[in-house]
Amino acid sequence: xxxxxxxxxxxxxxxxxxxxxxxxxxxxxxxxxxxxxxxxxxxxxxxxxxxxxxxxxxxxxxxxxxxxxxxxxxxxxxxxxxxxxxxxxxxxxxxxxxxxxxxxxxxxxxxxxxxxxxxxxxxxxxxxxxxxxxxxxxxxxxxxxxxxxxxxxxxxxxxxxxxxxxxxxxxxxxxxxxxxxxxxxxxxxxxxxxxxxxxxxxxxxxxxxxxxxxxxxxxxxxxxxxxxxxxxxxxxxxxxxxxxxxxxxxxxxxxxxxxxxxxxxxxxxxxxxxxxxxxxxxx
Amino acid sequence: xxxxxxxxxxxxxxxxxxxxxxxxxxxxxxxxxxxxxxxxxxxxxxxxxxxxxxxxxxxxxxxxxxxxxxxxxxxxxxxxxxxxxxxxxxxxxxxxxxxxxxxxxxxxxxxxxxxxxxxxxxxxxxxxxxxxxxxxxxxxxxxxxxxxxxxxxxxxxxxxxxxxxxxxxxxxxxxxxxxxxxxxxxxxxxxxxxxxxxxxxxxxxxxxxxxxxxxxxxxxxxxxxxxxxxxxxxxxxxxxxxxxxxxxxxxxxxxxxxxxxxxxxxxxxxxxxxxxxxxxxxxxxxxxxxxxx
Numbered sequence: 389x390x391x392x393x394x395x396x397x398x399x400x401x402x403x404x405x406x407x408x409x410x411x412x413x414x415x416x417x418x419x420x421x422x423x424x425x426x427x428x429x430x431x432x433x434x435x436x437x438x439x440x441x442x443x444x445x446x447x448x449x450x451x452x453x454x455x456x457x458x459x460x461x462x463x464x465x466x467x468x469x470x471x472x473x474x475x476x477x478x479x480x481x482x483x484x485x486x487x488x489x490x491x492x493x494x495x496x497x498x499x500x501x502x503x504x505x506x507x508x509x510x511x512x513x514x515x516x517x518x519x520x521x522x523x524x525x526x527x528x529x530x531x532x533x534x535x536x537x538x539x540x541x542x543x544x545x546x547x548x549x550x551x552x553x554x555x556x557x558x559x560x561x562x563x564x565x566x567x568x569x570x571x572x573x574x575x576x577x578x579x580x581x582x583x584x585x586x587x588x589x590x591x592x593x594x595x596x597x598x599x600x601x602x603x604x605x606x607x608x609x610x611x612x613x614x615x616x617x618x619x620x621x622x623x624x625x626x627x628x629x630x631x632x633x634x635x636x637x638x639x640x641x642x643x644x645x646x647x648x649x650x651x652x653x654x655x656x657x658x659x660x661x662x663x664x665x666x667x668x669x670x671x
Numbered sequence: 672x673x674x675x676x677x678x679x680x681x682x683x684x685x686x687x688x689x690x691x692x693x694x695x696x697x698x699x700x701x702x703x704x705x706x707x708x709x710x711x712x713x714x715x716x717x718x719x720x721x722x723x724x725x726x727x728x729x730x731x732x733x734x735x736x737x738x739x740x741x742x743x744x745x746x747x748x749x750x751x752x753x754x755x756x757x758x759x760x761x762x763x764x765x766x767x768x769x770x771x772x773x774x775x776x777x778x779x780x781x782x783x784x785x786x787x788x789x790x791x792x793x794x795x796x797x798x799x800x801x802x803x804x805x806x807x808x809x810x811x812x813x814x815x816x817x818x819x820x821x822x823x824x825x826x827x828x829x830x831x832x833x834x835x836x837x838x839x840x841x842x843x844x845x846x847x848x849x850x851x852x853x854x855x856x857x858x859x860x861x862x863x864x865x866x867x868x869x870x871x872x873x874x875x876x877x878x879x880x881x882x883x884x885x886x887x888x889x890x891x892x893x894x895x896x897x898x899x900x901x902x903x904x905x906x907x908x909x910x911x912x913x914x915x916x917x918x919x920x921x922x923x924x925x926x927x928x929x930x931x932x933x934x935x936x937x938x939x940x941x942x943x944x945x946x947x948x949x950x951x952x953x954x955x956x957x958x959x960x961x962x963x964x
Contacts, residue, residue: 393869396769396869397769397770399766400766400767400769400770401766401770401773403762403763403766404763404766404767404770404777407759407762407763407766407781408777408780408781410837411780411781411783411784411837411840412780412783413799414792414795414796414798414799414837415783415787415795417795417798417799417806418794418795418798421798429804430803430804431804432803432804432805432806432808432809433806433809433810434804434806436806483690484690484691484694485691487687487688487690487691488687488688488690488691488692490687491683491684491685491687491688492684492688493674494674494677494678495677495678495679495680495683495684495687496677496679497681497684497685500684503688503692506692506695506696506700507691507692507695509695509699509700510695510699511951512944512947512948512951513699513700513703513944513947514898514947516898516901516920516923516924516943517706517898517920517923517940517943517944517947518699518702518703518705518706518940518944519923519924519927519928519940520706520709520927520928520933520936520937520940521701521702521703521705521706521709521937522698522702524702524705525697525698525701525702526698540694540698541694541698542698543694544691544694544695544698544699549691557674561674564674564677564678573678574678574680574683577678599785599786602788603787603788603789603790603791603902604788605788605789605790605901605902605905606901606902606905606924609905610928621788621790621791621902622790624788624790624791624794624906625790625791625793625794625902625905625906627794628790628793628794628797628798628906628907629797629905629906629907629908629909634803635798635801637798637801637804640794640798641794641798644791644794644795644798647788647791648786648787648788648791651786651787651788652783652786652787654786655782655783655785655786656779659779659782662782663782663845663849666842666845667845667846667849
């Protein structure tokens with residue numbers, strides 16, 4: 389702040405509080421709805437303070453079901469599936485990107501830049517635009533309704549490779565020289581020097597990719613037909629607009645809460661790494 | 672920029688690159704090539720025979736009124752989500768940059784929506800505005816406004832715009848805040864000493880210096896509005912009522928998976944791919960410029 393202007397400071401707080409209210413209100417309302425019974429929620433206006441049916445609703449959703457027909461399945465499995473696929477995607481992306489960047493930065497070999505551009509191209513091909521053929525590939529490989537099918541097609545990452553490349557470029561050459569004089573080969577150099585130095589980058593990428601993986605909707609929607617492989621976000625989307633029946637809102641909102649709590653916790657707990665990482669990744 | 676010192680090993684780099692390259696080839700490049708091939712073919716009703724038809728799918732698409740209205744919806748959608756979302760986020764970021772007390776608290780809550788999936792965001796807003804039970808719908812009704820987004824096309828469009836903006840706020844906010852914090856304080860102080868008030872300082876110094884961030888966010892928001900909002904649309908309207916909210920990426924899915932029109936859907940994908948490639952190239956040209964500052 390350059391000048392002290394009490395009125396402007398007051399105005400800033402007022403605007404921020406208003407913005408905050410707009411942003412938090414839908415989430416608050418979802419939480420409130422998830423703590424009331426069906427009759428209370430379906431008789432407008434619904435109360436704006438939490439009710440007493442919280443545990444009942446959440447256990448119904450987790451161990452019973454929140455919808456009708458094929459969607460009426462216990463969601464504890466979906467929660468587990470989302471966790472597995474989000475972790476798989478985040479860790480997979482980081483693992484294959486860090487070694488790819490290591491190869492591109494620290495080795496000289498034919499077709500190096502060709503491979504680099506090949507990875508770069510993935511930036512331009514979001515899953516939504518190549519959905520049908522990708523589905524066919526996964527079907528042909530027998531990966532429909534598998535954890536492999538949920539994760540592997542999404543783990544190629546240009547952004548992660550770029551970020552690691554950028555970071556490795558900033559590591560002083562003397563590090564490698566010193567390591568070589570001490571007799572370290574590529575493996576030792578990678579494990580004992582690069583990996584520990586990359587800790588912050590890895591943490592930032594983990595948050596971003598975990599959320600990316602958890603929040604996938606279209607991909608799990610088309611490649612899973614069995615309820616054992618449903619993911620939370622996909623279930624929420626389908627429950628909200630199912631053709632068969634009107635949503636059972638108090639249970640749908642409990643499901644929505646469960647679908648957003650894990651990524652929100654990850655963002656909150658790792659807020660600092662996340663914010664720095666996000667701005668850095670895109671720079 | 673290249674490393675002076677490197678590790679010599681003829682085989683190892685290929686092994687290190689292999690996982691990434693295999694995934695890229697199998698799940699990205701091969702399907703993309705297939706998309707281009709499909710876009711030049713028609714399949715019969717059983718999907719058993721295909722015929723090469725040159726650009727017939729494209730010409731069919733470009734003479735289809737539905738496609739134009741979908742494209743139009745998408746452009747309006749992208750413009751609104753980008754314009755309104757960025758303005759609102761910039762306002763919040765400028766305010767958060769000004770204050771000292773409580774800044775981190777505001778920030779903590781403002782980044783929540785980033786973690787919420789587009790489909791879940793769609794669900795929250797659909798509930799809020801549900802004609803039968805929604806709190807906002809109830810309030811609108813009390814104000815004498817006839818609200819039913821399930822039958823009214825404009826209302827449905829308004830709702831997906833709102834949900835999409837809400838989802839993008841955190842991202843815009845964080846980038847604007849980072850941009851604002853990198854504006855040199857000395858410039859602002861000098862302007863203040865010369866007698867420029869806060870509004871004038873914003874428009875003549877801060878806003879121009881923010882232009883790289885603004886431009887970058889514009890591209891990101893357009894891409895997000897084109898693609899990431901699939902989940903939002905699927906959860907709230909499924910493209911309805913009467914295709915009023917069928918944005919391009921939803922149409923690709925709908926025609927390909929529901930309508931079984933493989934060629935037409937692939938032709939749409941090719942057009943969308945061209946749009947992403949153009950946007951990505953624009954973005955990278957700009958980033959290169961930024962590096963030369």
